[in-house]
Amino acid sequence: xxxxxxxxxxxxxxxxxxxxxxxxxxxxxxxxxxxxxxxxxxxxxxxxxxxxxxxxxxxxxxxxxxxxxxxxxxxxxxxxxxxxxx
Amino acid sequence: xxxxxxxxxxxxxxxxxxxxxxxxxxxxxxxxxxxxxxxxxxxxxxxxxxxxxxxxxxxxxxxxxxxxxxxxxxxxxxxxxxxxxxxxxxxxxxxxxxxxxxxxxxxxxxxxxxxxxxxxxxxxxxxxxxxxxxxxxxxxxxxxxxxxx
Numbered sequence: 001x002x003x004x005x006x007x008x009x010x011x012x013x014x015x016x017x018x019x020x021x022x023x024x025x026x027x028x029x030x031x032x033x034x035x036x037x038x039x040x041x042x043x044x045x046x047x048x049x050x051x052x053x054x055x056x057x058x059x060x061x062x063x064x065x066x067x068x069x070x071x072x073x074x075x076x077x078x079x080x081x082x083x084x085x086x
Numbered sequence: 087x088x089x090x091x092x093x094x095x096x097x098x099x100x101x102x103x104x105x106x107x108x109x110x111x112x113x114x115x116x117x118x119x120x121x122x123x124x125x126x127x128x129x130x131x132x133x134x135x136x137x138x139x140x141x142x143x144x145x146x147x148x149x150x151x152x153x154x155x156x157x158x159x160x161x162x163x164x165x166x167x168x169x170x171x172x173x174x175x176x177x178x179x180x181x182x183x184x185x186x187x188x189x190x191x192x193x194x195x196x197x198x199x200x201x202x203x204x205x206x207x208x209x210x211x212x213x214x215x216x217x218x219x220x221x222x223x224x225x226x227x228x229x230x231x232x233x234x235x
Contacts, residue, residue: 007224015224057089057198059141060166060174064195065091072095072193075117079099079107 008044091195098188101157108160108180121147123162125154137169144169149178158182164195175199 013023027047030036036047097104107113109125114133121133129151137145143166153161160180165173176199181192 012224056142057174061089061091061198063141068091068093068193068195071118072093072191075107076095076097078113078117079097079103082113083099083103 007047009047010044012047089196089198091193093193095191096185096188097191100187101182101184101189104182104189104191105157105160108182119147121149123149123151125151125156125160127151127154142168148173152177 009020009024009027012027013020016023018026027036027038030047031038036049039046039048107117109123111121111123114121114123119133119135122131123129123133124131131149131151133147133149135145135147137143146166146169148165149162151160151162153159158181162178164176164178166176167173175197176195177197179194179196181194183190183192
């Protein structure tokens with residue numbers, strides 16, 4: 001079940017025109033940056049994508065979409081209010 | 087999900103009026119939030135909202151005026167973060183077009199940079215980024231069960 005959400009370094013390496021040590025090096029960079037976590041499952045080392053960073057941005061996009069919608073309605077009401085008083 | 091937010095509205099007021107509401111802080115406070123916006127290129131200002139700890143947000147939008155074309159266009163950078171110095175980037179662009187005795191106002195909020203370790207991206211060469219993106223795609227694809235691994 002865990003393997004469904006992760007990839008072994010070997011299966012990752014098959015997707016790239018790189019040596020396995022080169023792939024390991026890149027994985028280390030991703031790991032240090034917090035993009036992935038690494039877990040040993042049985043004899044194999046699995047990489048798991050951490051979604052937090054991506055989720056966070058999507059949360060903000062959803063937030064801003066509603067935020068601007070509300071604010072622009074407020075702007076319209078305020079303009080009508082101020083201009084009609086003049 | 088597209089990393090762009092777009093809203094287009096029509097207001098029955100001339101561009102000069104809409105412009106005033108976009109650039110006069112006294113008015114901005116009344117529909118958006120308090121701060122110290124001035125429509126002068128390079129002017130740095132803050133807009134203050136309620137902190138949202140659950141979103142790692144300290145309540146301050148750090149902005150800088152990028153472009154001013156009176157009655158037509160206003161752009162500013164829009165940075166936000168948890169208050170520890172780490173900021174996510176984006177830009178807010180306003181475009182005004184005179185139409186049918188009123189103004190069509192287009193807002194585009196875009197150029198969102200992932201808040202995940204932005205320093206890493208700055209220090210990294212493009213080749214690395216391409217590889218890492220590809221690698222993330224592969225991991226994502228396997229997670230979705232679409233890769234032939």
